[in-house]
Amino acid sequence: MDIATSPLARPFPAMPAIAGATPRIARAGYKDWGRCDLTYVALDEGTAVAGVFTRNICCSSEVELGRDNIGQGLARALVVNAGNSNAFTGYRGREAVEQIMDQVAGHLGCPREQVFVSSTGVIGVPLPKDKAKAGVEAALQARPCSWEDATHTIGTTDTFAKGATVQAMVGDTLVTLNAIIKGSGMIAPDMATMLGYIFTDAAVEPAFLQQILSAAADTSFNCITVDSDTSTSDTILAFATGKAGNAPLASFDDAGADAFAAALHDICLQLAHLVVRDGEGAQKFIAIAVTGAVSDASARKVGLAIANSPLVKTAIAGQDANWGRVVMAVGKAGEPADRDRLSIGFGGIWAAREGLPLADYDETPVAEHLKGQDISIEVDLGLGQGSATVWTCDLTHGYIDINADYRS
Amino acid sequence: MDIATSPLARPFPAMPAIAGATPRIARAGYKDWGRCDLTYVALDEGTAVAGVFTRNICCSSEVELGRDNIGQGLARALVVNAGNSNAFTGYRGREAVEQIMDQVAGHLGCPREQVFVSSTGVIGVPLPKDKAKAGVEAALQARPCSWEDATHTIGTTDTFAKGATVQAMVGDTLVTLNAIIKGSGMIAPDMATMLGYIFTDAAVEPAFLQQILSAAADTSFNCITVDSDTSTSDTILAFATGKAGNAPLASFDDAGADAFAAALHDICLQLAHLVVRDGEGAQKFIAIAVTGAVSDASARKVGLAIANSPLVKTAIAGQDANWGRVVMAVGKAGEPADRDRLSIGFGGIWAAREGLPLADYDETPVAEHLKGQDISIEVDLGLGQGSATVWTCDLTHGYIDINADYRS
Structure with a gap:
């Protein structure tokens, strides 16, 4: 199977020699x-x-x-x-x-x-x-x-x-x-x-x-x-x-x-x-910033639960600001979280704050952000000072192509 | 979006009344x-x-x-x-x-x-x-x-x-x-x-x-x-x-x-x-039987690690007897396992025993089994008496269709 170069590829840099x-x-x-x-x-x-x-x-x-x-x-x-x-x-x-x-x-x-x-x-x-x-x-x-x-x-x-x-x-x-x-x-x-x-x-x-x-x-x-x-x-x-x-x-x-x-x-x-x-099938590079956790380690676990959620990853692939799926992933992480203190944003714009969808939430700039290649998701747990950023890519048909349709 | 009836569907049974x-x-x-x-x-x-x-x-x-x-x-x-x-x-x-x-x-x-x-x-x-x-x-x-x-x-x-x-x-x-x-x-x-x-x-x-x-x-x-x-x-x-x-x-x-x-x-x-x-996009029903674990709870965790592995699920979708991906999923489960005691099979036929691929492994009947709708994966950890069976479905383009291409 011939796999096309990732749309998220970066050029190889000019490298000096390393003595030894x-x-x-x-x-x-x-x-x-x-x-x-x-x-x-x-x-x-x-x-x-x-x-x-x-x-x-x-x-x-x-x-x-x-x-x-x-x-x-x-x-x-x-x-x-x-x-x-x-x-x-x-x-x-x-x-x-x-x-x-x-x-x-x-x-x-x-x-x-x-x-x-x-x-x-x-x-x-x-x-x-x-x-x-x-x-x-x-x-x-x-x-x-x-x-x-x-x-x-x-x-x-x-x-x-x-x-x-x-x-x-x-x-x-x-x-x-x-x-x-x-x-x-x-x-x-x-x-x-x-x-x-x-x-x-x-x-x-x-x-x-x-x-x-x-x-x-x-x-x-x-x-x-x-x-x-x-x-x-x-x-x-x-x-x-x-x-x-x-x-x-x-x-x-x-x-x-x-x-x-x-x-x-x-x-x-x-x-x-x-x-x-270069993630298999990746079309979008996703940074997930978690703040307000009880510790940095807890923030990372929450971030990885979001990053590993097929539902979050497919939502981003579909350019869907589906903050509900992010809430779900936070809730299943097994880390301290409080539904009524939780805030979720995309591209720096809050969609929900302290457990409630924002009344004046304007999806237009968020939809614009999600059309791009570099996506950010912000999660504030509202509990403490712990923070972490994790990175992942979206889950697309390309992933299935590479892993199911290709016999090793 | 109109979603077709699952190919794994079962008819609704005739039900008697329940008094009260x-x-x-x-x-x-x-x-x-x-x-x-x-x-x-x-x-x-x-x-x-x-x-x-x-x-x-x-x-x-x-x-x-x-x-x-x-x-x-x-x-x-x-x-x-x-x-x-x-x-x-x-x-x-x-x-x-x-x-x-x-x-x-x-x-x-x-x-x-x-x-x-x-x-x-x-x-x-x-x-x-x-x-x-x-x-x-x-x-x-x-x-x-x-x-x-x-x-x-x-x-x-x-x-x-x-x-x-x-x-x-x-x-x-x-x-x-x-x-x-x-x-x-x-x-x-x-x-x-x-x-x-x-x-x-x-x-x-x-x-x-x-x-x-x-x-x-x-x-x-x-x-x-x-x-x-x-x-x-x-x-x-x-x-x-x-x-x-x-x-x-x-x-x-x-x-x-x-x-x-x-x-x-x-x-x-x-x-x-x-x-x-009725799993989203499911084409195959997969039973994963884990034996030889140190406890039933440990067997279930290993089984769920396999069942949740996108690489295992896409391999089954692709009808690929990829026991290496099963080994990987066992290893990441975080439960006691020993690479050199591990046996992996599909449809009741061992592909690898005690850490090594079988010398006389014949993939033909396994390939036949994987073409069907009801798939079984057998994992023997070779450590103890713990066992569990877990069930999942394969990961297909249909899952991506439903979750990425469909805006809620």
């Missing part, structure tokens, strides 16, 4: 397709690593091994396989991942725990060891490629290449962050797992990198949803080569740590939004 | 439609009542008042308004419900707590008191109607009238249960709230009726889902007139209590299945 991080691509031939499907990023010695992984209990061996090895804090290489997720393949799948780790570690002369592997694609088929071996060998010998080429190579059902780049001053040193991501549903184990990688030349201690990545993920990747489903392989990794030469960041007491953490959060948010913009 | 319960219908004109939209069921003195209500926090005044009054255990009348749900209408909505309760109680000469009211339809518009008053007056004077006519009258977006009837021996006495229900999504606050009513001539003490209704709801209404959404008005009420003349059932120690509880469970299950069969 070198991408290469090759053809492993995991599927019968005429494209590169194996990405290898070599990382200079001393590169710090941090990661966040899917909470899905039925995760892949790649996720298990990545989770086991993230704690030692150092990385020398990343390998990403596209076309076969290697999930639900038992010990044979695990052996294939270990083979890749050993092969790359042997080449680089590093401990195998410093080689991180991700895979995305069909599940239930062990990653073929022979193809993986030849593909890795080809990638080790390949010429360096652009970050955009690497992004295309990690992609599967993605309709556009998703990347972001930001810079920040750490003390007197300019540091750069490049990031690439794939994923178009949230997320099928078939072909749409979310895999994101952030590369920076900043020097950051692994424990601090983990601290700020986890915090950034909490208000970015953990605040998006396409269809409420959770991949068995979702992975976000951050690599810091230290080549920029700043004094290594170890805590928020260090000069420039705030700026770097803000840049990391910014790039995570950009990546997260790009995934929503 | 008399339905009547009238036109209140809540919407501009040429049909009856107010249902009134008079109940003889001494009728016991029990009920279960939506857990949605933003529930309607009807639900609040019903929940307040169910404890006294007696009912003289039921009034159901169709076309206006009266939800999210504050004190004005509540006044309209109280007016109906007072009007009927005045006519019957009973306490107003014995009059139960439900409403379904658009939200945010207070039920118009004048139309309600005239409609109730007309219904009080109307000739008795059939249960099928009453079923049509409580319906909104339903594509067929849903009813069930069963009989049971309580000691030497034959008792009858008739039940009617409306609802086609699970469930929009717009027009698809689930409202179900069970009428029996058996004599049952209110507390025992509540006990067995709650238990029956747990493995019927609480085990179905169409789209994971929860109405602000869902209500199931059971009325026992006592006219059959059996010795009143007060506990499972009483002769015939088991038989009656089984009949009540049977009719609840029939109603629940009928709602799924």
Whole structure:
């Protein structure tokens, strides 16, 4: 099935080089397709690593091994396989991942725990060891490629290449962050797992990198949803080569740590939004801002209940300011809410306040807002100071086309 | 929008009369439609009542008042308004419900707590008191109607009238249960709230009726889902007139209590299945049997995670034996599961056992099964003795048509 580029797509940005991080691509031939499907990023010695992984209990061996090895804090290489997720393949799948780790570690002369592997694609088929071996060998010998080429190579059902780049001053040193991501549903184990990688030349201690990545993920990747489903392989990794030469960041007491953490959060948010913009069948990008909750965590749960409601998502697809469906979703979230204090708005215009439809509510500007591509829903619970914003896309015929009419 | 009758529809059964319960219908004109939209069921003195209500926090005044009054255990009348749900209408909505309760109680000469009211339809518009008053007056004077006519009258977006009837021996006495229900999504606050009513001539003490209704709801209404959404008005009420003349059932120690509880469970299950069969856009009825869980409650949660997964539902719509999506849904349920003990089957044929795809898996009979209308998915977690079955329908273009392309 040929899937058209998302109408919400964004162009791939011009990306500077990241000293100490070198991408290469090759053809492993995991599927019968005429494209590169194996990405290898070599990382200079001393590169710090941090990661966040899917909470899905039925995760892949790649996720298990990545989770086991993230704690030692150092990385020398990343390998990403596209076309076969290697999930639900038992010990044979695990052996294939270990083979890749050993092969790359042997080449680089590093401990195998410093080689991180991700895979995305069909599940239930062990990653073929022979193809993986030849593909890795080809990638080790390949010429360096652009970050955009690497992004295309990690992609599967993605309709556009998703990347972001930001810079920040750490003390007197300019540091750069490049990031690439794939994923178009949230997320099928078939072909749409979310895999994101952030590369920076900043020097950051692994424990601090983990601290700020986890915090950034909490208000970015953990605040998006396409269809409420959770991949068995979702992975976000951050690599810091230290080549920029700043004094290594170890805590928020260090000069420039705030700026770097803000840049990391910014790039995570950009990546997260790009995934929503490539949501399966998405025609509209929806931001849901929840205020007045008893806590930020409660606000996020309410926001995700709205974002995951098929009735809200289809209403937006139909350009219908159906605040009743938003009320329903608030009520089913299982969080503190009071029908008679609840206010609902679209595009910054209240439709209902404190439990009652506004008497002078004029739907015209709201209808105009809903015709656009970027939609906002405002919910004030009227209870406390907790707030959160979550992002999703609408639910359209395109989603059904991709997921029902297409046989994997 | 004209919605075709569900391909999964079932004919309305022939229903005997229930002594002591008399339905009547009238036109209140809540919407501009040429049909009856107010249902009134008079109940003889001494009728016991029990009920279960939506857990949605933003529930309607009807639900609040019903929940307040169910404890006294007696009912003289039921009034159901169709076309206006009266939800999210504050004190004005509540006044309209109280007016109906007072009007009927005045006519019957009973306490107003014995009059139960439900409403379904658009939200945010207070039920118009004048139309309600005239409609109730007309219904009080109307000739008795059939249960099928009453079923049509409580319906909104339903594509067929849903009813069930069963009989049971309580000691030497034959008792009858008739039940009617409306609802086609699970469930929009717009027009698809689930409202179900069970009428029996058996004599049952209110507390025992509540006990067995709650238990029956747990493995019927609480085990179905169409789209994971929860109405602000869902209500199931059971009325026992006592006219059959059996010795009143007060506990499972009483002769015939088991038989009656089984009949009540049977009719609840029939109603629940009928709602799924009228699920918005449904083309297939899906039963998901989960075994080997650490508890029954855990099995139900896993089952509902599968049943609510858009990726599973679209796979079934596409007749795709995509067991990987089932694995994903198991993993995200948040319940104990072990990837390497998990078995998944379709139509009674295992596709994967103990974490691995079956080597000799023959997809042909599974593909044949998935072409049918009644689909089964089997999941064995391999951990314990807990089990549950849940029911849902597939997710199709029809769902999007109804919920996105239709402006309420």
